[in-house]
Amino acid sequence: RACRDAAEWPGDLGVAVNVSAVQFANENFPSVVRRVLEATGLAAERLELEITESVFMADPHATKRMFDRLKKLGVRLALDDFGTGYSSMSYLSRAPFDKIKIDQSFVRGATEDNSSNAAIIRAIVSLAQALGMITVAEGVEAKDELDLVTSFGATLIQGYVFAKALPQAEVLERLQEGRFAYEI
Template identity: 55%
Template sequence: MRWNHPLRGPISPGAFIPLAEESGLITQLGAWALHEACREAASWPGDLRVAVNVSAVQFRKTGLEQSVMRALAASGLPAGRLELEITESVLMQDSDAVIGSLHRLRAMGVRIALDDFGTGYSSLSYLCRFPFDKIKIDRAFIRDIDEPVAAAVVRAVVGLGERLGMAITAEGVETEEQLVQVRRKGCTEVQGFLLGRPLPAAEAMTLVAGRVAA
């Protein structure tokens, strides 16, 4: 998501999402993003999924599950094509309540991904408490993947995902060398500016159609 400000131009989510969380607007913004993402994805080829980030504030407020159900019903998107991404900060709020909500979302068929994996203190413990569908390796490890420690972490997470039956995505892939490296480590899914930058919905649809046709 990007905010195209009339005076400041494109503003990254890192600049305005914290303000939306502080003001409470994140609930409405998150619901809008969820509905728009589902609506757009419903017109994509059937084997493609859409991922939507969910804020810790959205979990603290009631109604997230209902918002997901409404978005799926309104768009006609199958639940299995929606993936919700959460960070460790979400689980730290009230882990029992959040994990209960995640289980209910999972029961609907929605996929759940653990985003920015490796940046928190308790990432591994949460893998024991909830069977995530996907682990997304934080971009910090991909940025430094030519360093032995970062490379070892990536290999370890890939191995962990294989054993737990979880897909692995490398975040922040921006160069061909990084792409080669993450593939060598066993990552089968990647995300980053090398593959595509943020686009308006219409341009994203054109990009998707072109890649599927190729």
């Protein structure tokens, strides 16, 4: 349904879909993705698959094959909740991610005195930039958090600072009217 809805959105707006470790391990997953793209008419580059670090616990060769098959379809890959699982710098150099999503647990408290979260966010953004990846700061809810993550160079911001989850019709209406602003 997400792909069907996104196919109707204006311009080149994309849609991000979470992928479970079970789905990722399924040998037929790329075929399922291809069929969904064909059935909905959504351009592959508008689909982003969000994958957590847990997928790397499986066979590294099978993981690489799966990444290669998905990238061959033309979809984008995002490493979701970065830093909360089994973070390893080695897989970042091997995996073809387009984006790193900084988990909201690092955003929380990052503006407080003596918090190490700000340093972690800065390091993740710097690493992503060096690897040519886009960064998303997740769970940004306050203006001071927004100021902090943007000052570090986070490419995109996700969170209630802009809006809570909205029905598709309201999102489209806001896009047409240019009504996305801080809600705090």
